[in-house]
Amino acid sequence: MTGINPDVQLNHTPGHVKHDGHNMTGFVIFLCSESVIFLAFFAGYAVLKLTAPQWLPDGVDGLEVRMPLINSVVLVSSSFVAYGAELCLHARKLWRFRAVWLLTMAMGSYFIYGQYVEWSELSFSLSSGVFGGLFYLLTGFHGLHVITGVLLMGLMLVRSFKPGNYDNGEMGVASVSLFWHFVDVIWILLFLLIYVWQ
Amino acid sequence: MTITNYDPRILKAPHPVPGAPDNWKRFFSFNTDAKVIGIQYIVTSLFFLLVGGLLAMIVRGELLTPPADLVDPTVYNGLYTMHGTVMLFLFLFPILNGFNNLLIPTMIGAPDMAFPRLNAAAFWLVPVFATVLMGSFFAPGGPASSGWWSYPPMSLQNPLGHFINGQFLWILAVALSGISSIMGAVNFVTTIIRMRAPGMGFFKMPIFIWTAWAAQTIQLIGLPPLTGGAVMLLFDLSFGTSFFRPEGGGDPVLFQHFFWFYSHPAVYVLVLPVFGIFSELFPVYARKPLFGYKFVAIASFGITFLSMIVWAHHMFYTGTPNWMRHIFMFTTMLIAVPTGVKVFAWLGTLWRGNLRLNTPMLFCLGGLFNFIFAGITGVMLATVPIDIHVGNTAFVVAHFHYVIFNTIGLGVFAGIYHWFPKFTGRMYYEGLGKVHFVLTFIGATLNWLPLHWAGLLGMPRRVASYDPEFAIWNVLGSIGAFMLGVASIPFILNMVSSWARGPQAPPNPWRAIGLEWLLPSPPPAENFQDDIPTVINEPYGYGLGRPLVEDEEFYVRRSQEA
Numbered sequence: 001m002t003g004i005n006p007d008v009q010l011n012h013t014p015g016h017v018k019h020d021g022h023n024m025t026g027f028v029i030f031l032c033s034e035s036v037i038f039l040a041f042f043a044g045y046a047v048l049k050l051t052a053p054q055w056l057p058d059g060v061d062g063l064e065v066r067m068p069l070i071n072s073v074v075l076v077s078s079s080f081v082a083y084g085a086e087l088c089l090h091a092r093k094l095w096r097f098r099a100v101w102l103l104t105m106a107m108g109s110y111f112i113y114g115q116y117v118e119w120s121e122l123s124f125s126l127s128s129g130v131f132g133g134l135f136y137l138l139t140g141f142h143g144l145h146v147i148t149g150v151l152l153m154g155l156m157l158v159r160s161f162k163p164g165n166y167d168n169g170e171m172g173v174a175s176v177s178l179f180w181h182f183v184d185v186i187w188i189l190l191f192l193l194i195y196v197w198q
Numbered sequence: 199m200t201i202t203n204y205d206p207r208i209l210k211a212p213h214p215v216p217g218a219p220d221n222w223k224r225f226f227s228f229n230t231d232a233k234v235i236g237i238q239y240i241v242t243s244l245f246f247l248l249v250g251g252l253l254a255m256i257v258r259g260e261l262l263t264p265p266a267d268l269v270d271p272t273v274y275n276g277l278y279t280m281h282g283t284v285m286l287f288l289f290l291f292p293i294l295n296g297f298n299n300l301l302i303p304t305m306i307g308a309p310d311m312a313f314p315r316l317n318a319a320a321f322w323l324v325p326v327f328a329t330v331l332m333g334s335f336f337a338p339g340g341p342a343s344s345g346w347w348s349y350p351p352m353s354l355q356n357p358l359g360h361f362i363n364g365q366f367l368w369i370l371a372v373a374l375s376g377i378s379s380i381m382g383a384v385n386f387v388t389t390i391i392r393m394r395a396p397g398m399g400f401f402k403m404p405i406f407i408w409t410a411w412a413a414q415t416i417q418l419i420g421l422p423p424l425t426g427g428a429v430m431l432l433f434d435l436s437f438g439t440s441f442f443r444p445e446g447g448g449d450p451v452l453f454q455h456f457f458w459f460y461s462h463p464a465v466y467v468l469v470l471p472v473f474g475i476f477s478e479l480f481p482v483y484a485r486k487p488l489f490g491y492k493f494v495a496i497a498s499f500g501i502t503f504l505s506m507i508v509w510a511h512h513m514f515y516t517g518t519p520n521w522m523r524h525i526f527m528f529t530t531m532l533i534a535v536p537t538g539v540k541v542f543a544w545l546g547t548l549w550r551g552n553l554r555l556n557t558p559m560l561f562c563l564g565g566l567f568n569f570i571f572a573g574i575t576g577v578m579l580a581t582v583p584i585d586i587h588v589g590n591t592a593f594v595v596a597h598f599h600y601v602i603f604n605t606i607g608l609g610v611f612a613g614i615y616h617w618f619p620k621f622t623g624r625m626y627y628e629g630l631g632k633v634h635f636v637l638t639f640i641g642a643t644l645n646w647l648p649l650h651w652a653g654l655l656g657m658p659r660r661v662a663s664y665d666p667e668f669a670i671w672n673v674l675g676s677i678g679a680f681m682l683g684v685a686s687i688p689f690i691l692n693m694v695s696s697w698a699r700g701p702q703a704p705p706n707p708w709r710a711i712g713l714e715w716l717l718p719s720p721p722p723a724e725n726f727q728d729d730i731p732t733v734i735n736e737p738y739g740y741g742l743g744r745p746l747v748e749d750e751e752f753y754v755r756r757s758q759e760a
Contacts, residue, residue: 022393025391025392026313032418033383033422036418036423041426047452047455051449126438127438129440130440130446132439133430133439133440133441137429137433137441
């Protein structure tokens, strides 16, 4: 009949119309919305830092930057590795894709480990004034996103063994990869805000 | 295309329809059909309208006499807090999502939402957070009682020291409601962007779709900061941080920024779809094209943009610097421009129209009348000196309710009556509908008009006892509130009896123009199924004698034969 998109008819199952393009649009809309919550936290951080009568808790004179910097380099470069994995998938080199994808996951996991080490060595806690609360809130909320990203990558890795998984496009890998870039960009902003601007 | 008498497309087996007596059970299941979900949303939210209304009537009962004699002032604080929360998060947001679910796919010719399962999950979160919120009545220390805006330091009080307290449950419920709304918003916007019928360019979409899109955009931008603020409030309340605690170096006014950055635009999330309903209904019942269609459409996004930069007008009297007050006064007044465009477009549509005064049209006219009044008091409140004088008085309460009930509430009722035949397949009873309108309009006016005077004279809001000089305004207001309670009786009677055994509705009882009216009443699962019409003309072609879609007779005939 007139005006029916052939793809829609092809994937037509009773009750649902499946379409990869919808998923990507929806996911991008979701990420835009998710970025606003970080922007809100960043704005709150900036306002409180500029106005708080006492910013750092007693006995704390700043954050150590060296370890977090190494951590940041690992996380940010993992974004390029993820892109490399995507290229392998485009070229249908599945084993190479899995290996590079696993490397991305390892780099993400290293970041979480580094974050854990840093947290356990700090001399202040969540309830140490405004700074303590904001530090743990922001890094923790970002850390949750990193963990989510690694878990989603794991899911994509498992799915890559399913025969015919990529017959209908690579939407899952593409959107997890997009999510990973998003998490990295947020981290760069967060690093500048918390570690560089002291 | 030629149509023979026995077009093979007509002979398809009819799909089971939602609302048919044999499958009422699907309304209680995890159904992914947008039309079922829409009705689930609307019925659930109407139930909570009764709950919120009951709370309101206890509040008004307390205010009938100057002393605090009906309930304890502490209980009173909980009552108005829960009244506001229930009405916003369990009545207005869900009912408008109900309209979105019913109308977006049918109006743009899509078979369903882009993500049907996400859609169902978003709905089923509503009963979950409703249970959390209602459960807070039984929490130790009673429900949250710091007002629906939950300003710290009031909202950080936890005198009994329980981890699970009313405020904790309140924040949890609001956060869940936010998640549900984001899920809905992603779905609605994706559906509108990607699933329109062939030929339906942006400037051929009905205005309701424009306004729904504009409103859901606000949800996507505004809800995350509110959720962020709520998380920080929760940490302050339960985990010993001090983001908003001045004694720990925090800033309570920062919460107000987070809160109003969402909660002012939230009013536009609610009112924009009602502008959409007005824009749909006036042309139908005036038999004229919508005046200035493109301007009305673009003005929706004008409102979205401006709504994001006005929030601090709620904080003129809470210590904002002078430069900020001036900027926000200016931006707030600017909002009168796009809303003014819409009001004049509706008046232009009504002008010399052939008006048909049935129930939906009466509610629309009443809503428009009240909206103009609410707009005038809104510009008054935007003025810094007036706001500092009447801020936190009954005047603000009166203005707010003129927007939220007298405009949005009436618009929602108009929408319910207008689309009732389409989605239930039954006609409502016109007489009962008119009784409902008269009681609602008089009750609403009597309820909130006098409170403007009480506020101007200086009666503070959120108090259980007040100076006897304000008694007359409060007695009038309470009579109005009880009248609104009575008004729900003809409404419920009408809805229940006509849905059960009302006359069968034809596919297009109002002779309206729009894709949803080319479907049978009620529409089958997946709406147009495989024969999605191609839109060839702009909407609202009343009196112009042109078809909306290619091959229109076929769709009209099919809808009648279904």
